[in-house]
Amino acid sequence: MASPSHRRSLRTRRTVLVSTAAMAAAGLGAAVFAMNANAGAVDLAHQVLPAKDGWAASGTGTTGGAQADSAHVFTVSTRAQLVKALGSATNSTAKIIRIKGTIDANANDAGKKLTCADYAAGTGYSLAAYLKAYDPATYGRSKLPSGTQEKARAAAQAAQAKNIAFKVPANTTLVGVPGTNAGITGGSLQVKSVDNVIIRNLTFSATEDCFPQWDPTDGSTGNWNSAYDSVTLRGATHVWADHNTFTDAPHLDSANPKYYGREYQIHDGDLDITNGSDLVTVERNQFTNHDKTMLIGSSDTDSVGKLRVSIHHNVWKGIVQRAPLARIGQIHIYNNYFDTTTLNGYAPLYTVNSRAKAQVVAEYNAWKLPSGGKTAKLLSGDGTGSVAGTGNLVNGTATDLVAAYNAANSKKLKTTVNWKPALTTGLQTTAKNLATELAGTTGAGVLS
Ligand code: CA
Numbered sequence: 001m002a003s004p005s006h007r008r009s010l011r012t013r014r015t016v017l018v019s020t021a022a023m024a025a026a027g028l029g030a031a032v033f034a035m036n037a038n039a040g041a042v043d044l045a046h047q048v049l050p051a052k053d054g055w056a057a058s059g060t061g062t063t064g065g066a067q068a069d070s071a072h073v074f075t076v077s078t079r080a081q082l083v084k085a086l087g088s089a090t091n092s093t094a095k096i097i098r099i100k101g102t103i104d105a106n107a108n109d110a111g112k113k114l115t116c117a118d119y120a121a122g123t124g125y126s127l128a129a130y131l132k133a134y135d136p137a138t139y140g141r142s143k144l145p146s147g148t149q150e151k152a153r154a155a156a157q158a159a160q161a162k163n164i165a166f167k168v169p170a171n172t173t174l175v176g177v178p179g180t181n182a183g184i185t186g187g188s189l190q191v192k193s194v195d196n197v198i199i200r201n202l203t204f205s206a207t208e209d210c211f212p213q214w215d216p217t218d219g220s221t222g223n224w225n226s227a228y229d230s231v232t233l234r235g236a237t238h239v240w241a242d243h244n245t246f247t248d249a250p251h252l253d254s255a256n257p258k259y260y261g262r263e264y265q266i267h268d269g270d271l272d273i274t275n276g277s278d279l280v281t282v283e284r285n286q287f288t289n290h291d292k293t294m295l296i297g298s299s300d301t302d303s304v305g306k307l308r309v310s311i312h313h314n315v316w317k318g319i320v321q322r323a324p325l326a327r328i329g330q331i332h333i334y335n336n337y338f339d340t341t342t343l344n345g346y347a348p349l350y351t352v353n354s355r356a357k358a359q360v361v362a363e364y365n366a367w368k369l370p371s372g373g374k375t376a377k378l379l380s381g382d383g384t385g386s387v388a389g390t391g392n393l394v395n396g397t398a399t400d401l402v403a404a405y406n407a408a409n410s411k412k413l414k415t416t417v418n419w420k421p422a423l424t425t426g427l428q429t430t431a432k433n434l435a436t437e438l439a440g441t442t443g444a445g446v447l448s
Pocket residue numbers: 225226227268
């Protein structure tokens with residue numbers, strides 16, 4: 001029987017044992033066992049990370065809010081309801097939050113839509129005044145913006161943050177109710193210094209910063225930086241992000257203006273895993289229409305011994321970079337499909353970047369390269385990161401991406417790593433069918 005891992009029953013091991021024992025006692029066949037398994041299946045909201053399914057299965061595993069009592073199972077459809085259900089960021093009571101439909105984070109408690117102008121009201125901020133104040137032609141490029149307009153920008157940004165940032169407490173499952181287009185638009189889920197969180201079956205769209213900050217010292221020409229990732233993990237442990245869709249839509253970067261010659265970037269990351277986060281499994285998501293997709297480690301000096309992440313069976317399509325950008329940690333990237341065709345103006349720079357001594361194992365992934373695309377540009381690095389692993393395909397052909405990268409670059413990727421992945425439930429040792437298989441088994445809306 002074909003058993004793609006998305007279909008495997010996600011009941012607990014205990015249930016499996018009981019069912020197996022019952023089946024054996026009754027002397028029933030496999031077909032009947034399958035029926036029993038379905039009858040005893042745990043509902044989507046109570047499912048836990050399967051055993052050995054990536055780094056998040058390490059140690060105590062990841063159960064999210066599965067142990068919630070009935071008073072802590074919430075169904076929410078508005079921002080205010082979501083805030084109430086999440087409760088205090090330090091309350092670790094197990095809770096399940098079922099999101100029904102799309103929650104607009106840019107809404108007030110009464111449900112009224114809030115605009116950028118609403119957040120800026122009373123702060124004195126205006127983009128025109130900001131652009132005049134920090135124009136490199138007069139302000140120079142040596143120091144960060146400071147003074148009246150920067151203060152006003154920060155105040156307006158804080159007002160938006162208060163509305164759109166959702167702090168997720170420990171022992172929480174956030175799950176989209178099937179069939180409802182469940183998700184959060186304009187919001188940022190923030191999992192900070194907590195353990196045991198599950199995020200599933202949700203579409204994250206339009207996470208936009210109304211008030212990007214100019215940094216003339218970022219790179220050689222300066223950059224506009226935004227504050228919000230759709231999902232941000234900082235010091236978070238045991239997190240399972242499964243079957244979610246991430247997209248900038250409907251306001252795509254390709255529609256952004258340029259100021260000071262640089263794109264006015266209103267998006268930050270899709271799913272960033274930083275500040276000593278550890279034991280994370282990123283599974284069967286779709287990352288699409290986005291630039292800086294996934295950061296692992298916020299700087300080259302983020303935490304040594306942490307940042308262990310498994311990334312498998314995801315689709316990356318119409319993204320520019322950071323799929324992921326990996327630093328320091330032991331990172332397993334397998335059975336992903338990277339479509340590097342330009343989509344909606346999102347032209348890929350690279351997919352996987354291994355730097356700051358990252359120990360990446362990338363195996364049995366498939367890349368689609370458009371006509372004229374270069375295999376040597378699929379990876380990136382700083383000369384200290386590793387990428388090991390075999391079984392990778394480019395346009396269906398077995399390809400050594402590291403060799404191709406190293407032949408074209410002086411800062412070469414290392415090819416050996418200091419670990420061997422052991423938590424690999426669902427790993428398929430061929431990437432041949434991934435494009436087709438993952439098209440229908442990833443992202444929000446396919447779980448029932
Ligand atoms: Ca940024």
